[in-house]
Amino acid sequence: MLAVNYTTLRENMKTYMDKITDDYETVIVTRKDNKNVVMLSEEAYNNIMENIHVLGNKSNYDWLMESKAQLENGMASAHELSEAETDE
Template structure:
């Protein structure tokens, strides 16, 4: 996680935005009176929102954790892929 003050961010906006998006960095923009903000990429934001949605629903979360445990314990099956014609 990077930290930059508002003045420095303003002077180097493109470089910092590129750092956030290209390097998947999270940046704290420091401001007076500790009214800081956090800058993240749109991709990171969308991922965060999706995780909150999945984790907020107990049924989804439990299903996900059960699936994860099955995978970690080697309780998996392999299936051949079936080709489907476009007209089906």
């Protein structure tokens, strides 16, 4: 996570945007009166929103936590995948 003041960001906008999108950085833009702003990539934002949606549903959350507990308790197994035949 990077922190930069507004003036420095404005003078180097492309550089910071490239760091955000290419290096998956989060940038905190510091401003007067502690009215800071956080910049992140659209990909990171969409990921956060998807997690909020999935974990915001109690039945989804419970199912994920049950699956996690099964994995942690060794109740998981690996299987070979086979290709499906296609009709042409």
